[in-house]
Amino acid sequence: MSTLQLPNQRLLKKMMTGGLLLTLAIMALFLFESKASAHGYVSNPSSRADLCAKGINTNCGLIIYEPYSLEAAKGFPAAGPADGKIASANGLFAPLDQQSATRWTKVNISPGPTTFDWKLKVPHATASWKYYITKQDWDPNAPLTRSSFDLTPFCNVPYKGQPSNTYSDTCNVPNRTGYQVILAVWEISDTGNAFYNVIDVNFTGSGNSDTTAPTAPTSAAASNVSTTSANITWNAATDNVGVTSYRLFNGSTQIGSTPALNYNLTGLTPNTAYNITVKAVDAAGNLSPASNTVSFTTLAVTGPDTQAPSAPTSLHVMGSSTSTTVPLMWNASTDNVGVTGYQVFKGTTLVTTVPGTATEYLVTGLTPNMAYSFTVKAVDAAGNISSASNVINVTTPNAPTTYPAWSASSVYVAGNKVTHNGVNYEAKWWTQGETPGAAGADVWKVIQ
Known part of the structure; x- marks a missing residue:
C-alpha cells in the first residue's frame, strides 16, 4: 500500500496564503x-x-x-x-x-x-x-x-x-x-x-529658449456647412522649430484642437452665425497670430422634424454610489435641430426628464444593497425620442455604520469609535483633542 506524502505544514501555509492573495487580487481587479x-x-x-x-x-x-x-x-x-x-x-x-x-x-x-x-x-x-x-x-x-x-x-x-x-x-x-x-x-x-x-x-535643467511664435495659418475656409456642423480647412503655418498643433476659436472661445490642417465642427446650433479663426502652436507653447476669420451661418431647419436624436453614449457612474443614491453621467446626443431633454429610466420606469443641457443626474431614494439597472434616452422639441443608451447595472452598498461625532473636549480610550467628516475612526489608546485624520494623529485608525 503506497503512502500519500503531504507537504510540510510551513509549505502548505505558504501555498494557502499565496492562493488567497491571488484570489483577492483577482476579485479586486474584477470589482474595479x-x-x-x-x-x-x-x-x-x-x-x-x-x-x-x-x-x-x-x-x-x-x-x-x-x-x-x-x-x-x-x-x-x-x-x-x-x-x-x-x-x-x-x-x-x-x-x-x-x-x-x-x-x-x-x-x-x-x-x-x-x-x-x-x-x-x-x-x-x-x-x-x-x-x-x-x-x-x-x-x-x-x-x-x-x-x-x-x-x-x-x-x-x-x-x-x-x-x-x-x-x-x-x-x-x-x-x-x-x-x-x-x-x-x-x-x-x-x-x-x-x-x-x-x-x-x-x-534637472534649464529647458530650451524657443520664444519665436509660428506664423499665422492662412486661407482658412469653411465647407459642408449644415444645420449642426461645418468643416474648417487652412494652410499650414511655419515655425523656426516646428508647428505641433492648431487651435480653433469661435470669437475668443477655444472650441477645438488638432495636429491636422482641417477640423470638423459638430454640435453647432441651426441658423446661427459663427466666426472661426485658427492659431498655430509650437513645441515651446508659443501661439501664433490668428488666421483670417471664417464667417458662416448654419442652415435653418425646414419642414416637420421627424428625425430622432442619437442615443446617449457612455452612460456610467460619475463618482461613488451611496446606499441610497447613484450619480449617473452620459455623453451628449446629437440632433438635426437640438436635444431638449434626457429621460432617465430605472429599469422600465421613467425616473425623471432633465434639460437637454444636462448630461448628469443623481438618482435618489434607492434601497441599500439592492441591484438596479439604468438607461437614458434623448428627446427633441418635436417629441422624437432616441434609442436607449447602454445599460448600466449598479448595486447600492450597505448603509454605512456611524458612531458618535468626535469632540475635541472628550476623552477617548482604546476601542472607542467616532465619526468625523463622514469617516469612522477607532482610538488605539487614550487621547484628547487629537483630530481624526489630521497629520500626526496616529492614535486614530480608519474603520468601516
Whole structure:
C-alpha cells in the first residue's frame, strides 16, 4: 500500500496564503473593472497614479486598477479636494496622499515647454485644463495642501467641446529646482466635477529658449456647412522649430484642437452665425497670430422634424454610489435641430426628464444593497425620442455604520469609535483633542 506524502505544514501555509492573495487580487481587479466610473489621467509626464498602475510606484492600494478615477468637485483652489487629500481627489484612494521627499518616484523635467498627455477612457464635454506647481520652498515631507502650491495656474487652457480619447497641452513650466509636484486639473463643463492628477517631478535643467511664435495659418475656409456642423480647412503655418498643433476659436472661445490642417465642427446650433479663426502652436507653447476669420451661418431647419436624436453614449457612474443614491453621467446626443431633454429610466420606469443641457443626474431614494439597472434616452422639441443608451447595472452598498461625532473636549480610550467628516475612526489608546485624520494623529485608525 503506497503512502500519500503531504507537504510540510510551513509549505502548505505558504501555498494557502499565496492562493488567497491571488484570489483577492483577482476579485479586486474584477470589482474595479465593473465600476465603469473611470475617466482620464496624465500619462506623460507620468502621474503618480500612472506610475502606480505601471508598478513603478509601490504600495499604492487599489488605484493600480483605476488610474482614471481621481475625481472631485471642480473649482480648485476655492473648491475641490480637501487639503491633505489633493493627490487622492478626496481620499477614496488614500495611499496616494502619503507624502514625503522619498515616497514617490520622480519624473525628470526641465523648466520651459513641456507637453502634458492625457489618456481619456471616458471623454467629457470640457471647460478647461489647468496646471499648478508647488512653491520653490514647499515642504515635501508634509501633506499636500493649497499652501504647498502657487495657486495661479502656470498653464490655463480654456476648451469648448469634447476631446477624443487622447489630449495634449504644451505649457511653459516655471523655473524650479529639485523635487516639485505639478497638479493637473481637467474641468468638466456640464457637471460639478473635475479630475485631479499630481505629477512628482525632479528639475534637472534649464529647458530650451524657443520664444519665436509660428506664423499665422492662412486661407482658412469653411465647407459642408449644415444645420449642426461645418468643416474648417487652412494652410499650414511655419515655425523656426516646428508647428505641433492648431487651435480653433469661435470669437475668443477655444472650441477645438488638432495636429491636422482641417477640423470638423459638430454640435453647432441651426441658423446661427459663427466666426472661426485658427492659431498655430509650437513645441515651446508659443501661439501664433490668428488666421483670417471664417464667417458662416448654419442652415435653418425646414419642414416637420421627424428625425430622432442619437442615443446617449457612455452612460456610467460619475463618482461613488451611496446606499441610497447613484450619480449617473452620459455623453451628449446629437440632433438635426437640438436635444431638449434626457429621460432617465430605472429599469422600465421613467425616473425623471432633465434639460437637454444636462448630461448628469443623481438618482435618489434607492434601497441599500439592492441591484438596479439604468438607461437614458434623448428627446427633441418635436417629441422624437432616441434609442436607449447602454445599460448600466449598479448595486447600492450597505448603509454605512456611524458612531458618535468626535469632540475635541472628550476623552477617548482604546476601542472607542467616532465619526468625523463622514469617516469612522477607532482610538488605539487614550487621547484628547487629537483630530481624526489630521497629520500626526496616529492614535486614530480608519474603520468601516
